[in-house]
Amino acid sequence: xxxxxxxxxxxxxxxxxxxxxxxxxxxxxxxxxxxxxxxxxxxxxxxxxxxxxxxxxxxxxxxxxxxxxxxxxxxxxxxxxxxxxxxxxxxxxxxxxxxxxxxxxxxxxxxxxxxxxxxxxxxxxxxxxxxxxxxxxxxxxxxxxxxxxxxxxxxxxxxxxxxxxxxxxxxxxxxxxxxxxx
Amino acid sequence: xxxxxxxxxxxxxxxxxxxxxxxxxxxxxxxxxxxxxxxxxxxxxxxxxxxxxxxxxxxxxxxxxxxxxxxxxxxxxxxxxxxxxxxxxxxxxxxxxxxxxxxxxxxxxxxxxxxxxxxxxxxxxxxxxxxxxxxxxxxxxxxxxxxxxxxxxxxxxxxxxxxxxxxxxxxxxxxxxxxxxxxxxxxxxxxxxxxxxxxxxxxxxxxxxxxxxxxxxxxxxxxxxxxxxxxxxxxxxxxxxxxxxxxxxxxxxxxxxxxxxxxxxxxxxxxxxxxxxxxxxxxxxxxxxxxxxxxxxxxxxxxxxxxxxxxxxxxxxxxxxxxxxxxxxxxxxxxxxxxxxxxxxxxxxxxxxxxxxxxxxxxxxxxxxxxxxxxxxxxxxxxxxxxxxxxxxxxxxxxxxxxxxxxxxxxxxxxxxxxxxxxxxxxxxxxxxxxxxxxxxxxxxxxxxxxxxxxxxxxxxxxxxxxxx
Numbered sequence: 001x002x003x004x005x006x007x008x009x010x011x012x013x014x015x016x017x018x019x020x021x022x023x024x025x026x027x028x029x030x031x032x033x034x035x036x037x038x039x040x041x042x043x044x045x046x047x048x049x050x051x052x053x054x055x056x057x058x059x060x061x062x063x064x065x066x067x068x069x070x071x072x073x074x075x076x077x078x079x080x081x082x083x084x085x086x087x088x089x090x091x092x093x094x095x096x097x098x099x100x101x102x103x104x105x106x107x108x109x110x111x112x113x114x115x116x117x118x119x120x121x122x123x124x125x126x127x128x129x130x131x132x133x134x135x136x137x138x139x140x141x142x143x144x145x146x147x148x149x150x151x152x153x154x155x156x157x158x159x160x161x162x163x164x165x166x167x168x169x170x171x172x173x174x175x176x177x178x179x180x181x182x
Numbered sequence: 183x184x185x186x187x188x189x190x191x192x193x194x195x196x197x198x199x200x201x202x203x204x205x206x207x208x209x210x211x212x213x214x215x216x217x218x219x220x221x222x223x224x225x226x227x228x229x230x231x232x233x234x235x236x237x238x239x240x241x242x243x244x245x246x247x248x249x250x251x252x253x254x255x256x257x258x259x260x261x262x263x264x265x266x267x268x269x270x271x272x273x274x275x276x277x278x279x280x281x282x283x284x285x286x287x288x289x290x291x292x293x294x295x296x297x298x299x300x301x302x303x304x305x306x307x308x309x310x311x312x313x314x315x316x317x318x319x320x321x322x323x324x325x326x327x328x329x330x331x332x333x334x335x336x337x338x339x340x341x342x343x344x345x346x347x348x349x350x351x352x353x354x355x356x357x358x359x360x361x362x363x364x365x366x367x368x369x370x371x372x373x374x375x376x377x378x379x380x381x382x383x384x385x386x387x388x389x390x391x392x393x394x395x396x397x398x399x400x401x402x403x404x405x406x407x408x409x410x411x412x413x414x415x416x417x418x419x420x421x422x423x424x425x426x427x428x429x430x431x432x433x434x435x436x437x438x439x440x441x442x443x444x445x446x447x448x449x450x451x452x453x454x455x456x457x458x459x460x461x462x463x464x465x466x467x468x469x470x471x472x473x474x475x476x477x478x479x480x481x482x483x484x485x486x487x488x489x490x491x492x493x494x495x496x497x498x499x500x501x502x503x504x505x506x507x508x509x510x511x512x513x514x515x516x517x518x519x520x521x522x523x524x525x526x527x528x529x530x531x532x533x534x535x536x537x538x539x540x541x542x543x544x545x546x547x548x549x550x551x552x553x554x555x556x557x558x559x560x561x562x563x564x565x566x567x568x569x570x571x572x573x574x575x576x577x578x579x580x581x582x583x584x585x586x587x588x589x590x591x592x593x594x595x596x597x598x599x600x601x602x603x604x605x606x607x608x609x610x611x612x613x614x615x616x617x618x619x620x621x622x623x624x625x626x627x628x629x630x631x632x633x634x635x636x637x638x639x640x641x642x643x644x645x646x647x648x649x650x651x
Binding site: 030031033 | 318
């Protein structure tokens with residue numbers, strides 16, 4: 001009998017001590033000494049007394065150029081696109097070209113609309129989320145033009161310069177040309 | 183009695199015509215009586231000191247270690263000084279109850295109970311310092327190798343600070359058990375004499391139903407002997423481990439192999455001095471002069487003298503080795519102790535620890551209660567400074583002259599130290615009014631062999647017999 005009381009008491013205590021955790025909220029913390037960052041962390045909220053919009057990520061000064069980056073040679077205009085189509089050439093040396101990498105990037109960022117073969121039959125098109133994605137083979141494509149479109153977007157397509165670095169865009173460009181040639 | 187042989191040279195350990203009942207009454211009197219005004223006054227002072235210490239500790243933990251006088255060079259000062267000092271004081275208790283038991287020293291029986299109480303209470307004080315000197319004491323439980331959710335992250339067993347944890351906690355628990363088993367027959371005595379239901383109840387619980395049967399006594403003796411056998415290596419290892427905090431370092435002045443035995447000798451030295459201080463007062467205020475005799479004080483003084491001499495030899499050894507080593511850092515460390523900015527603490531330590539126990543060679547002084555009392559206090563001051571000198575003078579000037587600095591304690595450092603002294607006396611004063619301060623069950627075993635009255639009886643009988651021949 002005594003043992004049963006002890007077991008019941010033990011279970012009761014365990015239930016009591018563990019039942020205060022609410023799944024909807026962060027759990028209780030014991031002495032959170034260095035849990036919260038003193039420095040502003042990326043994407044964190046900042047008091048509006050520090051930055052007006054309350055965001056940690058502030059825009060750089062216009063016209064500033066970070067090390068290792070070259071400003072785009074052609075502007076985001078229809079004329080810019082035309083000029084790029086004719087004049088812009090890939091800066092990648094033969095040894096820098098990497099179709100494998102280009103395929104990986106294409107699979108991640110492009111194939112959902114353009115299709116794995118570049119035939120305009122991506123998953124979203126097949127499910128008729130939207131229509132009007134052209135087949136690469138139907139278009140006049142030059143490497144400068146592809147790069148310009150990835151960088152700035154065209155019609156329904158948005159800019160991918162946020163996702164892909166300049167180097168990566170050239171890798172994708174190469175892969176798109178390969179798809180078109182097949 | 184006729185078969186009993188006791189050398190006539192031995193002096194009596196129980197003075198007067200005491201019977202078994204007299205011992206019971208004398209031991210129970212402070213517990214059964216009411217505290218007088220003096221007790222309350224001293225208790226109030228101790229309590230205030232304790233509360234002041236609690237405030238200082240709370241301030242330290244709440245505000246930070248920066249409230250102390252430590253700096254980047256001297257990271258250990260009063261905290262560890264006091265820690266080692268209190269641990270050292272505690273060692274005499276175990277020495278008296280364990281080592282002297284192994285050596286069959288009958289005179290330990292009148293003093294072992296209070297000495298063990300002193301051990302427990304001073305180890306409690308010592309145990310405070312490793313916690314409050316932590317920067318984040320609330321994570322103190324991380325020193326224990328417990329399975330956990332950090333991938334079962336464990337402690338590194340290479341640090342003497344971790345060994346300290348095991349040493350001190352084992353020491354406290356073993357001492358507590360040893361003390362308590364010895365208390366069982368005495369609590370039973372108080373239980374059987376209790377008049378009020380409340381005291382009856384309290385001492386019934388404390389005495390664990392001791393009924394004093396032959397089998398119980400037989401096992402009691404065996405347990406005492408085994409615990410004494412365990413406590414003796416423990417008492418040596420605990421202060422050895424404490425000394426490893428310094429001896430295993432690379433600091434000139436710390437890195438010496440002599441530290442373990444020298445610390446243990448110092449611990450016995452300061453511990454016995456503290457026992458002397460306490461018992462000289464206790465025999466007076468609790469009317470226990472018949473049990474804690476001048477012979478007890480003399481024997482404790484002799485131990486103080488011996489261990490004081492060992493400590494003195496250790497000091498000379500350190501100085502010799504520093505000179506002999508040819509290591510200029512080591513040589514400078516000792517030059518700095520003797521002539522640096524803390525020269526006064528070094529010479530105070532030397533005077534208190536090396537010179538003062540040497541006066542015990544004079545029988546007149548070591549059998550003088552007042553002189554013993556004063557010297558016992560001096561020894562404890564000296565031993566505090568020994569730890570202070572070892573810790574601070576080695577740290578404040580070591581390898582890089584650009585890191586040389588000074589240490590100055592703040593009132594918080596002092597407040598915590600005063601607080602632990604207050605806490606010690608709060609515990610000791612409460613103990614002396616609620617516990618049997620003399621192991622009456624043990625004293626009763628030596629009454630007939632070492633009691634003054636029985637010795638006289640025996641002497642006169644022997645004289646009578648020799649006259650007849």
